[in-house]
Amino acid sequence: MDKQAHMSIESPVSSTLHFHDYHPVLDDFKAEVLSGLSRASRQLSPKFFYDRKGSELFDAITELPEYYPTRTEIGILQEHGEAIADLLGQNCLLLELGSGSSKKIRVLLDAIKPAVYMPVDISREHLLGSAEALAADYPALEVHAVCADYTTDFDLPCCPDHLPRVVFFPGSSIGNFEPSRALELLRRMAHHLEEGGRMLIGVDLKKDVELLHAAYNDSQQLTAAFNRNMLHRINWELDADFDVQAFSHHAFYNEPEGRVEMHLVSNKAQAVTVAGQLFEFAAGETIHTENSYKYSVEEFQSLAEAAGFVPEKVWTDDDKLFSVHCIRLLKRGQCLQ
Numbered sequence: 001m002d003k004q005a006h007m008s009i010e011s012p013v014s015s016t017l018h019f020h021d022y023h024p025v026l027d028d029f030k031a032e033v034l035s036g037l038s039r040a041s042r043q044l045s046p047k048f049f050y051d052r053k054g055s056e057l058f059d060a061i062t063e064l065p066e067y068y069p070t071r072t073e074i075g076i077l078q079e080h081g082e083a084i085a086d087l088l089g090q091n092c093l094l095l096e097l098g099s100g101s102s103k104k105i106r107v108l109l110d111a112i113k114p115a116v117y118m119p120v121d122i123s124r125e126h127l128l129g130s131a132e133a134l135a136a137d138y139p140a141l142e143v144h145a146v147c148a149d150y151t152t153d154f155d156l157p158c159c160p161d162h163l164p165r166v167v168f169f170p171g172s173s174i175g176n177f178e179p180s181r182a183l184e185l186l187r188r189m190a191h192h193l194e195e196g197g198r199m200l201i202g203v204d205l206k207k208d209v210e211l212l213h214a215a216y217n218d219s220q221q222l223t224a225a226f227n228r229n230m231l232h233r234i235n236w237e238l239d240a241d242f243d244v245q246a247f248s249h250h251a252f253y254n255e256p257e258g259r260v261e262m263h264l265v266s267n268k269a270q271a272v273t274v275a276g277q278l279f280e281f282a283a284g285e286t287i288h289t290e291n292s293y294k295y296s297v298e299e300f301q302s303l304a305e306a307a308g309f310v311p312e313k314v315w316t317d318d319d320k321l322f323s324v325h326c327i328r329l330l331k332r333g334q335c336l337q
């Protein structure tokens with residue numbers, strides 16, 4: 001059992017809602033920010049976007065006309081909900097990783113009828129608020145909300161363990177990881193499943209560059225605010241003095257790498273202090289804050305196979321913007337490459 005598992009604190013919120021807090025971020029935020037800013041190519045992990053404000057901004061982004069992924073994935077889940085439920089089966093323990101507002105799962109709940117829903121997210125207040133709203137709307141459903149970092153090992157809280165487990169990983173969050181790390185993450189997620197267990201995963205597809213550019217450079221500049229919020233958060237939580245407006249949002253499709261990159265560009269030569277450490281930025285120097293890899297259906301299926309899964313079924317929208325894959329765990333820890 002790892003460190004996080006020992007630190008979980010359970011609070012019953014109501015008779016059907018339980019909150020389990022593994023206290024992610026506390027230990028590693030400062031260390032990761034200092035090391036990321038010290039690198040020759042400065043880099044911060046996108047998991048640090050999500051404090052309360054960052055989660056609110058992300059929810060607003062999902063409503064933007066340019067941001068096709070959320071409405072397209074929801075459309076696929078709505079259209080194929082029955083077929084998805086037939087594959088996943090009922091009365092399962094449904095584990096959602098990076099659950100955010102728990103909006104997408106609502107499309108599937110009536111069809112899947114899980115015995116337990118377990119949303120996992122790093123953004124504590126947002127997770128609790130979303131879980132409370134969902135528990136109020138589904139009073140018969142047992143909800144165990146887990147505040148944890150899904151890139152680390154953590155044991156699922158004690159709740160009926162005879163139930164078959166299903167993992168839901170929507171939003172193309174897998175695209176935030178370089179392919180070798182995405183492979184590692186899928187293998188890590190396999191530890192939450194029994195052999196033969198299924199994962200439903202949303203993956204953004206390769207597409208026209210202009211559509212991608214618009215999605216990450218919206219006219220209301222909400223994505224820019226979301227990106228810059230990382231610096232506000234560092235200022236608040238790590239006693240830093242970033243002049244946030246002196247950094248610009250920059251997002252573009254890196255075709256050879258098959259990914260959208262988000263950066264914060266220093267508009268001038270400037271010095272910033274973070275947790276007592278001084279960092280000097282040249283004009284034009286960037287902090288790389290996010291990658292969003294785009295996959296073809298075949299590329300993602302190869303990745304899933306390498307992680308020990310069998311691709312069972314894939315659904316896409318008519319415009320081939322987004323894909324939802326059902327993959328089944330063949331053998332845990334097995335590398336098929």
Ligand SMILES: C[S@@+](CC[C@H](N)C(=O)[O-])C[C@H]1O[C@@H](n2cnc3c(N)ncnc32)[C@H](O)[C@@H]1O
Nearest residue numbers: 047050098099100121122123149150151170171
């Ligand atoms: C791109 S949003 C997707 C939200 C929602 N699943 C959707 O599809 O719209 C990513 C979500 O994952 C959460 N998240 C990001 N990194 C995480 C991590 N390492 N561990 C747990 N949750 C994480 C964020 O707080 C956020 O709610």
